[in-house]
Amino acid sequence: MNALLQVRDLVVRYGARRAVDGVSFDVAAGETVGLVGPSGCGKSTTAAAVLRLLRPAAGSVRFDGTELTTLGASALRALRPRFQTVFQDPYAALSPRRRVRDQIAEPLRIHGLWSRADGPPRVAELLDRVGLDPALGERLPHELSGGQAQRVGIARALATRPELLVLDEPTSALDPSVRAGILNLLMDLQDTLGVGTLFISHDRAAVRHVCDRVLTMREGRLTA
Numbered sequence: 001m002n003a004l005l006q007v008r009d010l011v012v013r014y015g016a017r018r019a020v021d022g023v024s025f026d027v028a029a030g031e032t033v034g035l036v037g038p039s040g041c042g043k044s045t046t047a048a049a050v051l052r053l054l055r056p057a058a059g060s061v062r063f064d065g066t067e068l069t070t071l072g073a074s075a076l077r078a079l080r081p082r083f084q085t086v087f088q089d090p091y092a093a094l095s096p097r098r099r100v101r102d103q104i105a106e107p108l109r110i111h112g113l114w115s116r117a118d119g120p121p122r123v124a125e126l127l128d129r130v131g132l133d134p135a136l137g138e139r140l141p142h143e144l145s146g147g148q149a150q151r152v153g154i155a156r157a158l159a160t161r162p163e164l165l166v167l168d169e170p171t172s173a174l175d176p177s178v179r180a181g182i183l184n185l186l187m188d189l190q191d192t193l194g195v196g197t198l199f200i201s202h203d204r205a206a207v208r209h210v211c212d213r214v215l216t217m218r219e220g221r222l223t224a
């Protein structure tokens, strides 16, 4: 059976520099794979290529058998609900003037999954799922703590019921006291939802705690 995510011989260049230099790995359905390594080794660039936020110079990224690197805009748009991301800085990822409930509803609206009857209860369910009181849906991002804001980011990423989550340093902008709560939430979501996850972090201990398998990157390559 094919892996949910299959990355082969990925190369990403910034000018002459090879930020990612021949990376290959799989993430199976429901599996949590960690990607660790020092600052600048190419982790975020790998994530951006997987999410098709940039086009690699060479190599292949297959999601559920579909080649993403060459996929046209409308086919890519149709696949996007199935792979979602959570960013490092939860406040930067949320728009400052929109209520939490609208931000969680946004991916549902964008992908035509919103209805007046089912939408609001789905937003409440998502808030509850990430450990937040659904009443927080009325708030604006600046009225949330950092941990609460990251939970909103996770709820938004889960809204379309994705099969793959790409988490790029989801806890490193948070206070250490809040970090453990978010890591526990992520583990709980793995257990209950079985979402495949690529978990990027420089925090090796956190990744070991959360992941089934850990890949180490150095200077654009995976180490053996």
Ligand SMILES: Nc1ncnc2c1ncn2[C@@H]1O[C@H](COP(=O)(O)OP(=O)(O)OP(=O)(O)O)[C@@H](O)[C@H]1O
Pocket: 014, 019, 037, 038, 039, 040, 041, 042, 043, 044, 045, 046, 202
């Ligand atoms: N937009 C860009 N233009 C030019 N060079 C870039 C760009 N983004 C990243 N780089 C360079 O590519 C290399 C890999 O960066 P990347 O952000 O992928 O590493 P990282 O492992 O995620 O680092 P960090 O943990 O600090 O986020 C670094 O040398 C970085 O300076």
